[in-house]
Each structure stands twice: as structure tokens, then as C-alpha cells.
Amino acid sequence: MARATTQQPAEHADPPEAAGEQAASTRGQLPPHYDFSALDPELYESWEKAGVFAASTSQSARTGGARAPFVVLMPPPNVTAVLHMGHGLNNTVPDVVVRWRRMAGDEALWLPGTDHAGIATQNVLERQLASEGLTRFDIGRDAFVARTRAFVEETGGTILQQLRTIGASADWTRTAYTLSPELSRAVREAFVRLHERGLIYRGHRVIHWCTRCLTALSDEEAEHAEHDGRLYHIRYPLTEPAGGLEAITVATTRPETMLGDVAVAVHPDDPRYAAIVGRTVTLPIAGITIPVIADPAVEQEFGTGAVKITPAHDPNDFELGLRHELPMPIVISPEGEMGEITDSAGRVPESLRGLDRFEARDRIVAELKAAGLLEKVEPHRHSVRHCYRCDTVVEPRLSDQWFVRMKPLAEPALAAVTRGTIRILPERWEAVYVNWMENIRDWNISRQLWWGHRIPVWYCDDCDPPQNVIVSREDVSECPHCGGTVRQDEDVLDTWFSSWLWPLSTLGWPEEDSDDLRAFYPTDVMISAPEILFFWIARMVMAGYEFRGEAPFHTIYLHGTVRDTQHRKMSKSLGNGIDPLDVVRLYGADALRWTMISGLGMGADVMLDPNDLERSFAPGRNFVTKLWNIGRYLLANVGTGSVEPLAAVEDSRLQSADHWILARLDAAIAACNEALGPARPPGWDRSASGTTWPPAEQAAGMRLNEYAESARAFVWNEMADWYLESVKHRLATGDADAAVVRAVLVHVFDAALRLLHPIVPFITETLWRQLPAREVAGTFLAQSSWPQPTARGSAGEFERIREAVTALRQIRADYNIPPGQMIKARIASGNPEAFRSGLPIVERLARTEMTLGSADGEAAAAHAVLTDGSEVVVPLAGLVDLDRECTRLRSELSELERHLLSLEQRLANERFTSKAPASVVEAERQKQQEWSARRKLLARKVEELCAG
């Protein structure tokens, strides 16, 4: 039998025993599974070689071309990064969107690149040095930077190579790097311009300091984490008792900072302390005298209502210190050790100097206790800031840093979102963005690191302020005022100071006339994780307005996080990660992409099971295999010979199944388009100025999971399960009708591959290139067109066939009628030819015979009522016992009656009929009629069968 050929395992694709069979020669060419590991890399290479991903400025409508530009910027991964699942998600999403737009006729640009990642990369190199027993100070700045640069050149960009394996269709010809000469130029330009506008200034204040990285951090880089600490109540004895008090008790979570105390503050209205304001206390351990002052910032209710003031080691105390013109001694070193660092002589006893701040804490507490000055210690849960790179507890520390004045920058960036030029999806993040912008604080941009953009500021030691500070676009070798020697600022800029220019700098800015800038700025969609909304995305918006006067993009799409089954974020340190390259190896890139996209509700996290890859990735692989097998069937049965274009097939030649699948295709295309949504707000492809999202589109689109599901359901549940199965016999005849099927099938499959290509590019491209329908030999699906509806289908007739067939299958299953057993079905009404012709292959295998006629007079029969009220009857003579059928019918009837009753009650309710929309009422009436008819038929059946 023919079956024998299909049973052959893949390795024996050309079995000798099948040689005599005609079908075997074609069918044998393709194995039953798609060999992604062999085909995908080759395919990617040919895409890249053919320039499929490269965008051209001359095509952009903004620079004289005919296509709307569509631009997505890759959030640049750290240059030292290796691909993890987060990258997988973060890059699959834009790839799907970009591939969609590329097919939809846009000039699509996905611009890739890497970030030099100052602090992160420096940490990597410092760890390397540490393993050799060295620190960066041992080898010096120049050697360290050189070594880092060499390391980056050698190993950097690995991740960009890895992104190719998951199919990322980025324009690699434009690959950018935040520390490249071009981007460095943009960084300097931005710094100097902001400085000229008075938006960059040198500030002396308390900042977040990482004692391990030895650098200042921005507010965003100092992350809050809840921590179970203690609140220490410490008695500071009054120099002279007053107001009945011997001492004043302060509460603190960081006793070690008391050595830097310069005052004790109380609320001016606090009656408890009114008498001692203006007096002095003796600071224990240090043994110095400090004043008691009054300030309204003190909360009377918290702790004891008295607070110790350490201006150099607490931002609040610093502000208060400024108001009261207090001294600001620094008692903790950059490394986090106690010492008399600045203006603190006589404050730190010899025994504490050089001690780590946390050891010092314990020591000080012990000493206080011994001296009877520790009143009590309470458990106190509070949040402590940590370095976002090394998790070290951040030490607030007085220092000189460069700051960006953010308020003026935030104004247009805030307005862009509130007025709707930029939308944020999911919408709930909009409030978060707005809140941050409204409460924006100045940005500390200087870092005491070696790896990064050196701050373009030079100092002349011979000139007086303000001439001694030179801010310059070009390197400065001598003082422009006195001609003397200058020295450059030792610090580098925050990594994010180069990242926030990404939309501008990667397109050629500050060259205002750059072709790329004119053709591709503003970009379109910014796709990223919510974690960097403030670090990066919000600042890009500010930079866009500040330096170019336009929003950098119109949509911010924040996807979820990849988590494990316990909802923990996947991370190397937790050891719960999944290596995307393992997944690619075992399941294929398409399967990985499928899992990412199909599981991605709007803003929802993607849950994966690191211990059960099968569970997470089998669905994608299975779908790919399904597609592959549809393709196999097509190639074997349609062949590669020429096929009539669908447009050449007159409607009269189409049968019910053909009409149906064409209608379903149109519905699928519409559903996919709806889910993907508008690509841009009106007018954006020309200019962004004044553009806003229409309210109706504000939250539309970017439902990638819905798009995936619509396409999948069409291909699998409609095209494969029904259409393919019901046209097999027609295709086999080889006559004129077979030509119709070939035309429809090829058209529909071609459209399906187009619909699916953005999600599963490898399998679809591979199949498409073998289809007889491809436009021109040598072209790629990746750059072909997005499918258009045919407007030629109608679903009605075949829907009835599907209903009838499903009814037959239920009857078969209910009565355990064996697969080989022929059943004779009678359809109460309809076109018997259409039924016969539309039967799927399984029913047609000498299993079902359909006739048309009244259902009357079948005594022992199973039956089903279709939605149009007609019946399908299968005589059961000798096949089953009637009691079962009776029971089944009765339960069906009672269920129907229950529903009908509630429906009728609803319709009888006058308030319903008067208040509900007419269309709803009409639909309910229709339903009532249908159900009544069905009830009648069912009741009669029950009477006939179950009477005896």
C-alpha cells in the first residue's frame, strides 16, 4: 500500500521498495522534519549577503523615496554581553515588527549596536585583574584603558553574532558602538551644548557613592532594596543640663556616621526640646561639642523627634546643613573606611580609623553601650540603596560632580506623552513616566571610572575662575587665556550619557544634514524592557527634543520579563537561566521565536521552565513541523510546475471548500492586521512635528501574541485540518478541478507563509522559495509583500459541511463505531453534491456515505441537529444499544431547554427589550428561533426513540 512509503524514517527517504511508485520520487525528497540546524545558518547568510536587511536612505519618503521609513533601534547590549533569554525576547519582538513592516512596503531599518557599558565593562576587567592579583591602580589608567579596549575588540560584539542565529534582521552595515569616534563626537557635542545653555554644572553635594566601584552613581543607579535594619537610640549629653534634660536622644540607622555629626536638629514647635534649642551637646566618642538647632524638616513623630545631622553623609542633612551654614566634615573614605578625610580632624579616634564602615558601626555601638549612652535598639525595616552593578550598599557622600539640570529637558518630554505624540504601551506605564518626569531631579553624569567618555573639561591651574575651566569640543592642550598647561578632568561620563543620544548619534548627529538623520529620524517604535524606562528611554525623549526638536519615536513598547516557573527573573546568579543557543540547537530559532511571541501578552512576563525545555519550546517546534509537512504535501501533490494564478480562476469553478478557505484567509489577514495595528500615527512618515496619535489608535496594535494566534489558527485549524483534508481527492484526480485546487492551495499557502514569516522566518522562507508561486526566482519572502485579502470567499456552505462532519465524528465516538465501519448518513436538507465533495479524506475512506432526504421514519438512529435546524441522521441498526442514545438525547434536550428558558425570560423582560441595543435584541430573537426549532426536533426524536 501507499502507506508503506510514508512509514520510512527520514534516513531512508528513498526506499527501494517504493521506487516503483510514482509518488515516492517527489515525496521522498523531503524528510518529515525540518532540519533547522543545517538550513537556518545558510539561509541567514544568504539574506545578509543579498542585503535584505539593509535600508536605503534613497527609498525613504523623507528623502525623496517612495516608501515610508520604519525605524527601530536596538537597545544596545553591553559590549561584553553574551546572549541570554532576555536578549532573546528583547530582540525577537522588534524583529517581528520590523519584518512585518519590511513586507508591508516600508523602508525598514533595524539599527543594531553595542554599549561600551562603562561601569559594567570596567568591572569585568577589574575581575580579570583581580585574578592576577592586581588592581587597576597597579597598572595605571592608560594601561587599563588599553587593555579594556583590546578586550572589547577581541571579544566584543559576540552577542551581535549570536543575534544572527535567532534570525535578527538588523542592518549590520550600520552597526554602532557608543564609544566609537563618531558617537564620541556626538557625546562631546551634547555636553558642550548643554554646558553652553547652562544646563550642565559642577555641583558640590551629597551623591550616591559605591565604595566598591569607587564611583558616584546617579539616582537611578542606586537601587532601593528593603532591608531589616536597626534603629539605634543614642544619648547625646547636653553640655549643660537645661529644661530638665540631661541629654537628648537621637535615633539613627547608621551610628557610624555620628562621627560626622555637626548638630542635633529638632522641630521648632516641639515643646519637648524648646528649652534646649541653641544649647550644645557633647558628641560621644568624638568628644566634641555641637549645637542643638531647630528646623521644620524634622518630623516630631519619628523616633525621638531629634535627629543627628551629618551633612557630608546624608542628602537631607546636607540640605539642612546648607540652610544653617554648618560645617561638613567627611569621616568615611571613598573605600568605605572610617577616617579623618576632609574637615574632620579630631573627630575619628585612632582606634576606629581604617575600619570598614560596618565594622565601625558595631564597634561604635559597643562603645556607646559600654558608656551607657545606648538607650535602646529597635528592629527597623527600611529601604537601603545599593549599587545596580555590584549590589554594594551605597554610601551617601559629599563630593564634586557634574550634573545636568533636568527640569528644562523634562518639560517637552513630558508634554510629548501627555499630548499623545508619544504613546507608551502598555498604557499603565504612562503614569509612571509622567510621575518621574514631574519629579525629575538633576542627573549626576560624572563617574570616577576609567572606562568611558572622558569629560571634555580642562582646568588651568594658573588662571582664576571662571577662566580656569575650559569646556571644549576639541581636545585642549594649552590654556586659551594664559597659554599655560591644562589638565583634563579625570572623570568619565555616565554610560547613559552616550546611550541617551542613541537615536541621534547612530544616524549621524551632530551632522545635521546627515542622510541617515534626514531619512530615518524620528524613528518609530522603541521596544525595550521596563527596567530601563528612566535610565534610557525617558532620557532619549529628552535628548530628542533638546538636540533635534523632535520626539525620537512615537511608540514606546515595554515588554515583560523572562521568568522561571516560580516567577523569578532568569539570571545567571540564580542559575535558573536558559541558554537561547541551546534552544536554537535543540528546537530551532523559529521555535524559540514562536515561544517568545505567542506567550507575550501586552506587557506580560514570559514564563519558561529551565528544567523542562520541552514544555516551553515544543509547541513552536511542533508548529514548525506542521508547516513543514504542509509544505511537503504541497510539493508532492502540487509539484513545482506552473500553477494558475488565483485571479485567473473564475468564481464558477470554485467549490464550497475553496470559497470557504478564501473567506477564512481574508478573515485571518484582517485579524493579523488588527492585532499588529497601525504602524505609525498619521503623517509621521513625513514629519513628526505636531503629530499626535488619534485617540482611537492610542492603544491599538502591537498585540503580537494575538497576531501569532490568529495566523496559527488559520494555518493549522482551518487550512490544514479542513481545507487540505477536503481537497485531497480533488487534487488526486488531476483534472480541471484539480487545477482549481492547485491554484487555491498555492495561493492560500503562499499567503499563510507571508503572514507567518515575521514570527518564524526560517521555515517560511525555506518553504516559500520552493513554492511555484514565488514572484521572481532568487527573491526572498523576507522582502516580498504582506498578503492582501482576495475578497472572493464565502464561508456559508462549507460551514454546514463542517458541522455535519463534526456531528458524524461525534456520533462515531459516542457509539464507539470502529474507524473501518461504514456509516450511512442522511442529511435532511442541502446540496448532497456539495456535501459529498466537501467530505474530508478521513470520512471519505469508505467510511461515510451521505444521502439527502427527510429524516422521518428512522427508528433506531443517532442524530444531530445543525444550527440551521436541519438534521444529520445515522441509522444505528445493530451497532449500539438505544438506551445510551436516549440518555444522550435527553441530557442534550434538558440542557438546551435550560438555556432556552433563560433566553426567553430575557426576551420577556420589557426592560431588556427597551434598553438593550436593537441589534442585541434582534440577535437574541434569532437565537430563540433557532433554539426552539432544535428543541422541537430533539423532543420529537426523544419521543420516537425512547417511548418504548
Place this chain on the structure above:
RNA sequence: GGGCGAAUAGCUCAGUUGGUUAGAGCGCCUGCCUUACACGCAGGAAGUCGGGGGUUCGAGUCCCUCUUCGCCCACCA
């Protein structure tokens, strides 16, 4: 401390402005190697939509409240 979100089948999640008998994938049960596909086909079981209250002709959907979980922000030491 402030703000936001989530809770729907055993698991992961859909469910768009309130309107048919609440869906999908995985898992589970039954039967099937049937002309591409057992990584498959056919059929099936399974949900008082977190608890309570309210608005409405009608609530998974809107309002209030409680519980649990998660996220963001935050200068009460």
C-alpha cells in the same frame, strides 16, 4: 510611606468599548499509523472567572471593600 498592576481550566495565559452556552496552548482521558505530519489525527473531561457587597434588563468585564501576589517610586533619620 505613595502609586500601579494582577488574581479566569491542573499549568501558562487570551477574553478589545458590559450582550450568544467564557476560549487557546500544554497537560489529562478515549480511539486511531488515515494519501504531509504520532513533533500527528479525531473525540472528550475539566472553570461557583480570588472572597464579599453594589450599579444594571444583563457583570469575567463597571464601582466599593477585603485577601494574596507582583512591579514602580520615595530624603521619616
